[in-house]
Amino acid sequence: MGRIRKLLLLLAALALFAVACGDDDETTTAGDDGEMMDHLGDGSLGTITVEAGAEVQIRSLNALTGDVALFGLPIHRAIEIAVDDYGDIHGFSVSLGQGLDDLCSSDGGQAAAQTIVADEQIAGVVGTSCSGAAVAAAPLISEAGIVMISGGNTSPSLTSDLAGTAGENYNEGYYRTAHNDLYQGRAMALFVFNDLGLTTAAAIHDGDPYTQGLAQAFVDAYEEIGGEITGFAGIAKGDTDMVPVLTEIAAASPQALFFPIFQPEGNFIAAQAPGVAGLADTQLLAADGLLVDGYLALAETEGMYFSGPDARFGENVNQSTGKSAVDFTSAYESLHGEAPTSPFWGHGYDATAMLLDAIKAASYVDGDGNLVIDKAGVREHLDGLTGYNGLIGLINCDDFGDCGSQKVTVIHHLDSNDFEGSVANVVFEYAPS
Amino acid sequence: MSAAFVQEPSTEELPARRPLDQDWRKLLSYGLLLALVMVFVALTNMPVNLDRRMLIEPIFSMGYLSLFWLPAVFGLVVCREPVLAGMPSYAKGSREVLAGSLVGLIGGAGLSMLTFLLDNFNLREPLVNWSPQLLELLSFRQDTAFGIAIWLPIGLVLGTFGGLAHLFSATTRRVLSWAFVSVITFAVFETVILDLSEGFAWLGAEWVVDELYFIRGGLTMHGAAVLAVAGGLFAAFGRDRAHRAKESFQALEGTSRTRANAIGLLVVAAALVILPLFLGGITNELLANVGLFVLLALGLNIVVGLAGILDLGYVAFFAIGGYTAGILTTTNRGESWPDWMPQFYWGTALVFVVILAALAGLFIGAPVIRMRGDYLAIVTLGFGEIIRLLFLSDWLGGYTGAAQGVTNIGGVQVFGLATVKGTDPRAVFYLVLFFCAIAIYVSWRLERSRLGRAWMAIREDESVAEAMGINTVNAKLMAFVVGAVLASFSGAILAAKVGSVFPNSFIILVSIVILVVVIVGGMGNIAGVIVGSVVLIGILGGPRQPGLLQEFSEYKLLIYGVLLIWMMLKRPEGLVPNVRRTRELHQDEYLQDAWLRGEIDTDSEHTDDSHSNGNTGVLPA
Amino acid sequence: MPPPVTAENSKLNRRLGVDTFLTFMRVVMSTFVILGLLMFIGQQINPDNFVASRINSDATGLTAAQFEGLVISGLSQGAMYGLIALGYSMVYGVLGFINFAHGEVFMVGAMTGMITSNKLDESGAWESNFLLSLLFVLVIAIICSTLTAIIMERVAYRPLRGSPRLIPLITSIGVSFFIQNVSVVLLGPGAKSYPTLPDWLSKKRELFGFVTIEGTRLMVLVVAAISMVALWYLVERTKIGKAMRAVAEDKEIASLMGINVNRTIVTTFAVGGAMAGVAGILWGLLFRSVVHTTGFLPGIKAFSAAVVGGIGNMGGAMAGGITLGSAESVAPLILLEPWGIDGVSQLKDAVAFLVLIFVLLVKPTGLFGERLSTEDRA
Secondary structure, X not given: OHHHHHHXXXXXXXXXXXXXXXXOOOOOOOOOOOOOOOOOOOOOOOEEEEOOOOOEEEEEEEOOOOOOHHHHHHHHHHHHHHHHHHOOEOOEOEEOOOOEEOOOOHHHHHHHHHHHHHOOOEEEEEXXXXXXXXXXXXXXXXXXXXXXXXXXXXXXXXXXXXOOOEOOOOOOOEEEOOOOHHHHHHHHHHHHHHHOOOOEEEEEEOOOHHHHHHHHXXXXXXXXXXXXXXXXXXXOOXXXXXXXXXXXXXXXXXXXXXXXXXOOHHHHHHHHHHHOOOOOOOEEEEOHHHOOHHHHOOHHHOOOEEEEEOOOOOOOEOOOOXXXXXXXXXXXXXXXXXXXXXXXXXXXXXXXXXXHHHHHHOEEEOOOOOEEEEHHHHHHHHHOOOOEEEOOEEEOOOOOOEOOOOOEEEEEOOOOOOHHHHHHOEEEEEOOO | OHHHHOOOOOOOEEOOXXXXXXXXXXXXXXXXXXXXXXXXXXXXXXXXXXXXXXXXXXXEEHHHHHHHHHHHHHHHHOXXXXXXXXXXXXXXXXXXXXXXXXHHHHXXXXXXXXXXXXXXXXXXXXXXXXXXXXXXXXXXXXXXXXXXXXXXXXXXXXXXXXXXXXXXXXXXXXXXXXXXXXXXXXXXXXXXXXXXXXXXXXXXXXXXXXXXXXXXXXXXXXXXXXXXXXXXXXXHHHHHHHHHHHHHHHHOOHHHHHHHHHHHHHHHHHHHHHHHHXXXXXXXXXXXXHHHHHHHHHHHHHHHHHOOOOOOOOHHHHXXXXXXXXXXXXXXXXXXXXXXXXXXXXXXXXXXXXXXHHHHHHHHHHHHOOOOHHHHHHHHHHHHXXXXXXXXXXXXXXXXXXXXXXXXXXXXXXXXXXXXXXXXXXXXXXXXXXXXXXXXXXXXXXXXXXXXXXXXXXXXXXXXXXXXXXXXXXXXXHHHHHHHHHHHHHHHHHHHHHOOEOHHHOOHHHHHHHHHHHHHHOOOOHHHHHHHHHHHHXXXXXXXXXXXXXXXXXXXXXXXXXXXXXXXXXXXXXXXXXXXXXXXXXXXXXXXXXXXXXXXXXXOOOOOOHHHHOOOOOOOX | OOOOOOHHHHHHHHHHHHHHHHHHHHHHHHHHHHHHHHHHHHHHHOOOOHHHHHHOOOOOOOOHHHHHHHHHHHXXXXXXXXXXXXXXXXXXXXXXXOOOOHHHHHHHHHHHHHHHHHHHHHHOHHHHOHHHHHHHHHHHHHHHHHHHHHHHHHHXXXXXXXXXXXXXXXXXXXXXXXXXXXXXXXHOOOOEEOOOOOHHHHOEEEEOOOEEEEHHHHHHHHHHHHHHHHHHHHHHHOHHHHHHHHXXXXXXXXXXXXXXXXXXXXXXXXXXXXXXXXXXXHHHHHHOEEOHHHHHHHHHHHHHHHHHHOOOOHHHHHHHHHHHHHHHHHHHHHXXXXXXXXXXXXXXXXXXXXXXXXXXHHOOOOOOOOOOOHHHHO
């Protein structure tokens, strides 16, 4: 045992040495000789110098492969479009590099974040798609002094419980334009209990951290306002036969059934629920994961309610790029031959525009024609961001990085041939102050 | 590429055949196969996805490389004939070149056809990559007619080039292939080379790298030229010396061989200990991930490679290691745990990890131990799923965090001196290295122990092993336990490294990827397993880990599948074969060679291969 | 007085350790099942009985209609497992190895069905002439999955005949991986839907006055039965079937008797592939959605079904499929729920695998398996 301990000590010493060696890099101070343009930041987190002729580097870190690619890919593509729309920063073009894949897992998020922080030219990250990836990626990004803005994370643990307590995975420099699950859970609960007047409800999730978290948020909020939860069940991704789980739920005959899951499992629940004894009159409710064209086109989903971010993007214009949601979708369709497969593209687009705005506000061109970005300034800009007009609506950042428009709506889906009409048919709005 | 196809000179050479004396059927089928493969590659969208990655700025992107290498290789392969020792073979001549050209031409015609179809039909409905971008790429951003026309000569030229390779002398071929390979390697591995250059900045590496690479990625033209020349020169002059050194090493015998081995091992170990200090974050992270898979693969190597038990639920032990370490060391534990349970140090938690993993190994091993190989595979796969589903279930959610996983896991405290965690990949790599060293030592000792010999006997023939007095049940259980413990180490390190564990890190895919690593590397061989992990996990990436070639992440699993089939068909012993295992797998060929050499008397020796065709099942009678 | 410890004896004792453990597991699992069943019955009689109130306080029991729904869904799912399992079983019978990639053949069937039916839907034929289009889709799907199976055999398995047992098994894992990912890169990773079915097919109908069943599920059961009969006829009453049985018995002697072994093996793969194609279409019609992973888990479960039923036995494969399908559907609610386990539906797959393990522990030859020589158990 003694030998092993010695070896360990040796290794530890080596490791310490390594740490000591690694820390003393890059403390380039702002070029004082240049005409210091007005910019945000006090230089406390260091600066990034982009040489004349080079590009400002930001990265997209989203789920590009696997089951969740349907969710991550539109965000990634929205980021690409946003970078194109945005144009130059003080005459420097912006490069996204190769899109990084968060693999929708913590290990994937960490490894990708590692490649980001290893490149000292990178000024910011737009991602991740999955909260699990952000849990592992955010500490690294935060430590490197740069920022990440997510268009897809919704887990409360990454920001706060909305009552002033930081979540257990909150890190400085983390922001998101997606809403906090707690808002959506509460919105749906209030709608079901007050507006629909239903007093018993059940929820189904599919074992994904997102769906489980949202279902849990709904259940908690619903019980808090006095409703009764009769069942909380899970399915496995890839299940097709929903009769068993629906029977489990049906045993207590709830009046409402909330299943904030994805396709294709959502299809099976909608198709099979009416056939299960005890669920014939149950009101079906779903969330943004199913708020897609391909799902609303199914005849059996007529009559369902969907909660989600306010998806009436039509009239909104992003203030930085001047593009509207309509411009965006037409650009997207001509590039990729299909409509976006998830509603979070707007969040990804706004996140990118916000990041580039922040970089613009925190940077200046020095005497040699190089662009100097003050990392602290980027955070300062985002921390104080209020009243920003994005595709998703009015954006205000709170103290824990929640920048979403925070307006959650519930829509009533009536006609399976009219996607636009259903999305616009808002029956409930929830916008906390 | 072509370095692998160097043929040994045959004993007797017949004059080259006439150009039109072709095996037309073979030629046609190779050509059609090439066309099919090229169309397939185009439709996977690989060219478009990789097009943004420049290899040589501004003329050559990885996207075109993904199509261009195919006709050359097919043109080369179409005329390869097995050279049998003692049998006469034909000299190579214009016939081979013609065959290559024709095959290339047919392949090019396939892409011309595709370009035409892309322009005139819309099949985007089922084929998602049937896109204008693909058309644009295939027609070289000119009009479609140009695209349709240009692919024929491209195929022809590349195919001819492949065929020409038969005519070059061995040296020419070597110089060319080295020049080519060095350019491609430096271009493809740009990230890691840039990362390395930072560590070796004091050697002036940054200056070299700045010259070599274009500022926005890709080699510069002069950089590529320099690399090609350097590679060629090395092949022409340096390689002989390396060869001689290898031969003189192989000529060593007895103690001097052992000593040379030991010195080699020491050098490698020292390099591994020192090198990470000079590596950047990307490389260290990558190596740490590779190390995790080395641990896993070494464990599975004991189970599959040594004992011959096909365990497809191996990920279960990885999960158990990760969750046990995670739950015991987190600051944010599930609410069902009693309050008095302390938060352990990682080192203390490791004791529980080992105990639990060993128990799990026994528990999963016991029911399957008597089952036949294929039943065992499915049942262990089932166990792997059951374990993951339990960790995911709401039922045990109070303990395991269900879908939300376990987060806020502390790092590894090294005697209060430092905490090793994911933000410092170098320290993590040292930690992984330490455990890999233990695992390698254990595997190495076990392989040579009584138990190891028992495992190999069981692998080769269980009934015979039993008849020889080996307690097969115990030996197999031990294989399960040892494998489980090694995998649980990997899981425990993963938990500390990532700082969180989620059920979706432990899907069936992980078991299968580990299996691929073991098989591609070489079953039953420690060095093979390490090589397999470095090549597959390091370059292509693991199920949840990005590799060096991030551009390939969409095609990673496809490539894994192809590799697995290819290895099984062509080289079941793996990249670094284990001598004994190779002999088992190629028994027929060994016997044939021996027979050719006249070592075996045909009358007394007959190979009996009916046992493996075991006709067990019966259709209803 | 203990017997003297000899090498012989100590070995015997160690053996007993594992066996005792296995017996213990058998007893525990059986007890768990029986107690769960008893508690379920108790719950049905009175949801508030004293056991239920302690172990599973929110017990409610199931209504007859719910129970019937569960059983029917289990049966139809099981029938599909059975159809896939036939392919596993036949190949196993003839070649003695598990074609792990057989599930992907099924997926190929479902995918081609999706593509053809959507194309037909676009042209309007799906609605105007449903039966004919369905027949067309079925034929295309059968052709494609049969071709997949044949190519698979030719490219991946034939060169490996005669190599050690694990080699073709590992290869088939590679093939499975490959086909799945070809589907991902060519067709995209998302779930794809089948067009809507006509009302007369999908609506619920009364049968014999007491069973209500959806038209699609009824169709699954009927088609499965027809396929079984056809297969039985092929194997038992035709020359090809005779050849297949002969090759299964002994390849060498069969070839001495003038049977073309290679062709017979290809035929076996083809027939298995055709069955999988039929199952793929049924799957598509029942669930109206298909992904690249559609074949993987059902494939593994179908193999489990073949093992549960006794591998190599065709009736057994179907019986095993139905057993597994029903168990998966019914057992979580009637065996696990009474124990007070939350979210039992999440454990559905775990139950399927537990059934496999349980059957193999209790009857290693499967429910209807007859012959398993000791040599083959190695």
